[in-house]
Amino acid sequence: MEERNGVIGETGVTGETGVTGGSGAARLQERLQKRHQARIEDAERRREAKESRSVAEEEVQYFSRSFSRERADIEELLASCCGAERSLVTQNLEEATDRTTQLQKFLNDSLxxxxxxxxxxAQAALQKLQTSLTETREGALPKKKFTFRARTKAAGKVSAAGTPPPAAASPADPGVMAVDGASEQCGFSNVRDELLIKTAEEIQKQDVLLTHLSNCRVRLIGSPSTLHLKNIDSCEILCGPVSSSVFIDxxxxxxxAFxxxxxxxxxxxxxxxxxxxTSRAIIEDCWGLSFAPFSWSYPTLEEDFAVSGLDRQxxxxxxxxxxxxxxxxxxxxxxxxxxxxxxxxxxxS
Structure with a gap:
């Protein structure tokens, strides 16, 4: 009986041990497989993160090199205007303006x-480049003196569609005074309480400068290359599509509206x-600003959007x-x- 019990007991222990051992080995194998799979997934995540960082670093390095090289080329173009013949200056300034616009687009595409x-x-460098461009144009192509022409009070009002009125020939009625568009520097300066108008023919993709205006209504109908506003007080300024940047100070x-x-x-x-x-607006040292979608319209707005190259959508x-x-x-x-x-x-109104 003892032997039988011993056999039975041994058989029972053997059987029980076998079952327990097999179950434990399976669980251990499962844990090892899960751990191995987790290591593989973690290694893959690290590899992807490393590749992503590497790609981002390469993109930033490419942007930095390309941006710096193009900016240096534009600065060299502007420097070559000093003492050059007027025809060469005009050609270099046109090229510098176009390349600055493309550089702005390159920045927008890299955001x-x-x-x-x-x-x-990069934006600070672009603003400095725009300032150099304006200063070079003013220095190398001296602007003519501002001349004024009278518009009758009836003609000075903008029509409901936003079309600028023709200038009146009679100097007897002072009406609304506007700066003649023949000057090299396109814009208005040091004016109070007036309606000021520039047409597309006067603007012709130039840089437009508005400075020291008070209680004025300004209508810029056309497509400027850039628009600079400085020292503006209690004014309403409406402008057609600006092909590159608007700077406000x-x-x-x-x-x-623009x-x-x-x-x-x-x-x-x-x-x-x-x-x-088409990029993102940037403000600095500002307060009390409010934004809404552009809603001014005039008959040639779509044509000016086409000239500017801006994405209408x-x-x-x-x-x-x-x-x-x-x-x-x-x-x-x-x-x-x-x-x-x-x-x-x-x-x-």
Whole structure:
């Protein structure tokens, strides 16, 4: 009986051990396989992350090299204007303007992989280049003195469709004064309480400068290359499609409307901007700004969009980067979207 019990006991232990051992080995093998698979997946994630970083670094390096090289070439073009014949200066300035516009487009197309710091540096370099371009044009092609021509009060009003009126020939009625478009520098300066108009023929893809204007209504009908606004107070400024950038500095209590590739705004307050922008608007040291989609219209607007090269269907009017507000996930207190009920719908009054 003891032997039988022993056999039975041994058989029972053997059987039980066999079952337990087999189950444990299976579980161990499963754990090893899971761990091995996790190692493979982790290695794959690290490899993909490394490749992604490598691609991003290569893109940034390519952008940096290409941007710097093109900027240097444009600066060399501008430097060659010093002391050159007028025809060569004109040719170089046209080429520099076109290449600066293309450089702006290159920056806009690279936004997805640039950091905020890299973007800010590139935009500052572009703004400096635009300033050099304007200064070189003013120095190498001296502008003619501003001359004034009178418009009758009836002619000075913009029609409901936004078409500029013809100039009146009679000097007896001072009416609304406008700067003659024959000057090399296209724009208006040091004017108060006037209606100021530029036509497409006067603008002709030039850089337009508006400075020291107070309580003026400005209509720029055409497609400027760039638009510079500085020291603007209580004005309404409407502009056709700007092929590259709009730069605003020290503007207050005004209403602005324009399409552009890039908007850079400094030191501006209590201003409404009706905007069509194909990149992202940037503000710095600003407060009390409100944005709405561009809504001004005039008969040749579509033609001017074609001249400017802007994408009519791409409008990032509410995508605003505030360089003074870096709190992620919290809206900047310095700008808002203008409520629809408060948006201007009629521009001819």
């Amino acid at each position: 997805m992989f640039l950091t905020q710091y890299e973007l800010r540096q 020290q503007c207050r209590n005004s209403t602005l 399409p552009c590739q890039q908007l850079r705004t400094h030191n501006t307050s209590d201003t409404q901007v009706y905007l069509h922008v 791409r409008n990032n009017w509410r995508e605003v980067d505030d360089f003074n507000w870096l709190a992620a996930g919290t809206p900047s207190p310095n700008w808002t979207v203008l409520p629809e009920a408060d948006r201007k719908t009629s521009w001819d």
